[in-house]
Amino acid sequence: MATPLIQISGLEKAFSTNESWFSQWRFHQGKLKRHKDSVHALNGVNLTINQGETLCVVGETGCGKSTLARVIMGLTTPSAGEIHYLDQRIDQLNNRQRMFFRRRMQMVFQNPYASLNPRMTVYQTLSEPISFHNPQFSQAQVDEQIDELLESVGISASSSDRYPHEFSGGQRQRISLARALSVEPDFIVADEPLSALDVSVQAQVLNLMMDKQEERNLSYLFITHDLAVVEHFATRVAVMYLGRVCELAPTRTLFSAPKHPYTRALLSAIPRLDSNIAQPIRLIGEVPTPTEKPIGCVFQARCPYANQRCYEQSPAMVLQNDGSSVACHAIEEGRL
């Protein structure tokens, strides 16, 4: 089997909530003790991303999907775990060493209104990464490449001296994509790139992303909460809950036979157009904030099938017959 493009193992990230030294001291049983509070955004994530595939990560607000994207890109450092790009470890590099990988991996952010510099024209936005990563390019070569890029994302090259505010949301997101593509990466992380856009414009951006994937054999890590988009676009889907992947499956398998109780609830909640109204599976409560490292299954508090073992022991990912992997005691034991 070919080496996966990105391999993530045991990734953890905790954000400290009392950073300052003074707020870390507490009285505990009559003694002054130092105590660090933290929110555990990622609790041991294992994932691989193969070349040319689209891995979609879905989950509710606060499940750690954006943190995962930022950690992979090196925008925040992980607390534990390893990230490999092909056969090189990339999670502990300094800025200088990372430069090479910045060229290979790019990111598209959620809000095209905030992620483009309002005081830079489209030309400036695009020329900066191109001339930075290709110092040997002449001015003419840079210009040529920018024109090509803009045409390829469906924006006329003549508008390259305009500012972001002169474009619509969809156009801005296409410029963001052009910026990510400008250094010719192999891998693009897209963090909710469609959620600020209208349905018809979503289709434009999604089509563009698929075209580019075909042209350049790109791999995507696509983070979203819109399951309709996932069904359409993903090769494989990872469902996250409270900083853990609870189900990982090929798209078709996940949508036809969801296994994990959380995935089932999530899929049943999509408002669909067809008229046979299936009752959504109601989840009790809301996503808790993981201030303590969870013992047992992360989904225990909301799971209708939880038993004593779920409270005590954390389930491992188990490969199923149809190619999906699920972390659930109930499925392992055949209760579900």
Next chain:
Amino acid sequence: MNLLSVSNLHVNFHTKERELAALIDVSFTLNRGERIAIVGESGAGKSVLGFSIVNLIGKPGYIESGSIKLENKELTKMNLRQLQEIRGKRIAMIFQDPMMTLNPVITIGDQLVETIRSHTKISYKDARNIAIEKLHHVQIASPERRFNQYPHELSGGMRQRVIIASVLLLNPDIIIADEPTTALDVTIQAEILQLLLAICRDNGVALVLISHDLGVVSKVAERTLVMYAGHIVEEGPTLEIINDPQHPYTQGLLNALPQMTLPGQRLNQIQGSMPSLAERPSGCAFHPRCPYATQKCREQQPRFIYSGVSSVACFLVEDMLNEFAEQDQEAN
């Protein structure tokens, strides 16, 4: 008689250069206990329509002409005092972002009590009881404890429940919900929609749901209005509109949904984007993006005509209907 009837409503925005029309000749009716939805992309004017029903559009927007009648009372001619009698008590609104709607420095209990006491003469204690009962009604666990909490202590879904409770306090006849679930997760969205639906059914409240999500609309509304660039372009029963859309824009909107295409195939996109108010095209506003546009569409504004089950403003449909009528005559 209709509970609410909006007829020939024109809403303009005043700018230095000229008047920009945000709503053009909008008419619709709402019956008691009916649930309707207004759909369209951003910039279509759906929120402006929702706001103008209770005359909440702030400057530089204003209602240029037309009438909005609640039973037989004309809302456009009312002064602020009369309007305040209507707002909240007869027509209540739910906004998109629950964090922006609730005051962050007042406990949710006090906000609810304030709402009741500003409309009815009632003691704090009685108002508190009503508020707790309504919180209970929207399935908030331990409402007594929540009563004394601040908005930031609640989760997004819980806040939207509080808003729904506050809307119910005065037993309104109409609830206008402007994208009530857009800021929420799918699982929470499903719960809130079910709650909203149950409340409208149980209390006979009419609902105007403003949304861009056709999936959400199909679950809640009986009738749907599709808006484009300030016009209503199609109106009809929700199921009809979803299963057999007549207007090219509605067709485009539905076809653009990912579930309408096989996985991995290119999505059907509508070319271009919604025109801004200042750049409204001549004739039918949709013609630059319409695959069927003719010379007539570029020059004239189509009328709203009734075609079988839904009403559509499109020359394509009109011509087709005329052709059928001629054929019928010949056959006779």
